[in-house]
Amino acid sequence: MCPHESLNFDAGRLEKIEALSAGHHQLYPYSFDRTTSICEIKSRFADIGHEKSEESVKIAGRIYTIRNHGKTVFADLGDEQGRIQLYIRKNDVGEEQFSLFTEQIDRGDIIGVSGHLFRTKLGEITLWVDQLTLLTKSLCPLPEKFHGLKDTETRYRQRYVDLIMNEKARETFRVRSRIISLIRQFLGERGFLEFETPTLQPVYGGANARPFTTYHNFLDQTFFLRIATELYLKRLLVGGFEKIFEIGKNFRNEDIDTSHNPEFTLIEIYEAYRDYNDMMDLMEEFLSSLVNAIHGCDQVTFDEVVISFAGPWRRITMEEAVREYAGIDVLATSLEELQAFAIEHAVPEYEKAASPREFLVLFFEFFAEKQLIQPTFVHDFPIENSPLAKRHRSKEGFTERFELFINGMEIANGFSELNDPIDQMNRLEAQDRKRLSGDLEAQMVDYDFINALGYGMPPTGGVGFGVDRVVMLLTNNTSIKEVILFPSMKKPVADAPPNEDESQEKPAPPA
Structure with missing residues (x-):
């Protein structure tokens, strides 16, 4: 596979896609039956202790961090309104699912998990996972976890990453x-x-x-x-x-x-x-x-x-605003004096004003607008x-x-x-x-x-x-x-090929 140069597909993740497909793994399942959300879990289990809850829950979301400790893995899962820590142990999920997570799942992938809640010794509400399902394999790596997406222009162009x-x-x-x-x-x-x-x-x-x-x-x-x-x-x-x-x-x-x-x-x-x-x-x-x-x-x-x-x-007339912030009574001033005042204060495009009322608008925009906090x-x-x-x-x-x-x-x-x-x-x-x-x-x-x-x-x-x-x-x-x-x-300087109609003449202003 040779993706377009503007795509951010990762070669290693593309190889994982091929390996998963070869193993007849369903890469993009059609649905997942969640029983709750992370926000609801943290509210309902706010008083949970160190023992696992009797109730089992099923949640889904995106993996934000992975911390591998051999036969156990900690990960952070996030949905629309919150994040929660996952505790995944080989003895609980089995060899196949544990290998799937440690070898094929990356930051940014979307998974579904079921398990029981408990509180770690450090006091964090955590889901003890007993089953997991890969729901979406992400081909584009997320930005570095500590600094996120910092470039402002990229944030606007790729709002989907910014929101993640x-x-x-x-x-x-x-x-x-x-x-x-x-x-x-x-x-x-x-x-x-x-x-x-x-x-x-x-x-x-x-x-x-x-x-x-x-x-x-x-x-x-x-x-x-x-x-x-x-x-x-x-x-x-x-x-x-x-x-x-x-x-x-x-x-x-x-x-x-x-x-x-x-x-x-x-x-x-x-x-x-x-x-x-x-x-x-x-x-x-x-x-x-x-x-x-x-x-x-x-x-x-x-x-x-x-x-x-x-x-x-506060309610003021435009005349009152100009008197207050420009210090001039426009309607009581001659056109020549208004022009001289505009030149003195470097008011832009003053030459377009041909009447006192037009100077009133010009002075309001130049002197007063930014003062109205x-x-x-x-x-x-x-x-x-x-x-x-x-x-x-x-x-x-x-x-x-x-x-x-x-x-x-x-x-x-x-x-x-x-x-x-x-x-x-x-x-x-x-x-x-x-x-x-x-x-x-x-x-x-x-x-x-x-x-x-x-x-x-x-x-x-x-x-x-x-x-x-x-x-x-x-x-x-x-x-x-x-x-x-x-x-x-x-448009970025080094952008994709031009649009089909880019060679056509630009439409003239309306007649």
Whole structure:
């Protein structure tokens, strides 16, 4: 056998496979009838003494360490939630099974064992094995047992190995699973219905982001991976549903950093007859309850910073944030003075700002965002960068939009949703003009969505937040790659042969 060079198959283990096959040993049995788990054993037999228990148990898992002492062997067996020591004696399991274990089984193999519990003289609960079965022969050796898998890039590329070796990684994804369950529970208890909307969309929208483009051969049509679920969920509001949400994958063809991944999980929530103030209340109630459910208190430590989720949370306008952190009243300052201020403080891309409100956004992002450590709602955004939010009821040129910041990171984005079809068409057409002029993140015009609004959408409050970033906060992980099982990665330099379509032309940006 000559495996591909990218595989990590071990030559010695391949020889053992051949030897086991020659001996008519069943290498990969179809099932194993476990009677319990390691976690349950340690709970039920917490008071076990040095004598073997009368009850026999059957467990299965992966071998992590092997310590051979001649006619006896100690090994560590692990399943999903725990590890236990095995004591294997030749006189108990017989010559054949003992030889199988000592000669053919390696670290990383998966076995099933039965036996009785006892406590060693060193006080460790141990399974005294009387029968063992090889369930899966591993061909790839595990990383060195004391140091595990340390290379960060390898951990992300081979998450399966990371999960085998790294209990912290397994715990992170257990918490992630629980967070998603709690989200559904919280919203379900309040009467929200969960829906699924298209991932492949003929027109992308709902956010300012560059899309991924694909092509459907049968329909002879260009499609886009969705950048947001918003415009389809709003169609459901038009259709008569009043409290809705979706947890789904979104795709944005953008840079990758510690808080961005091209494929990420977003939840969007909409409630008819509510506004952005109600959505701020909902987010505060939800995240506070989530933190208490996960941590048992209203505080988390993130990157050595203690963050309190106890209410009420701070609420400030974008203007107030810029005055506080940049020391300038943007709307009371001339355009020339704003440009000079930007140059003085080396604000990047200041030349793209052509109005005081555009400078307001620019200064907020440069001076204020990273200063917002404790949960803070920043509200009342300029209309120029909020094409889907309702005009502010009392502030000309602004919208009823908010973003929630925690530890300098945007967590949520919410609006009083724009439901005026004429205003919406005008704003999306303005976006489309930017797109056609070269702004790769500007939105297209979804005329079917505007047509839906023409049938009438009730006053609505909406909010969306990144599940990945919430998981980061609640598990104290400073990189989004730590909370996404299989994050997007750049192809290794010495990678496998190119994909079949790699020689084809890259699709042009959407027209």
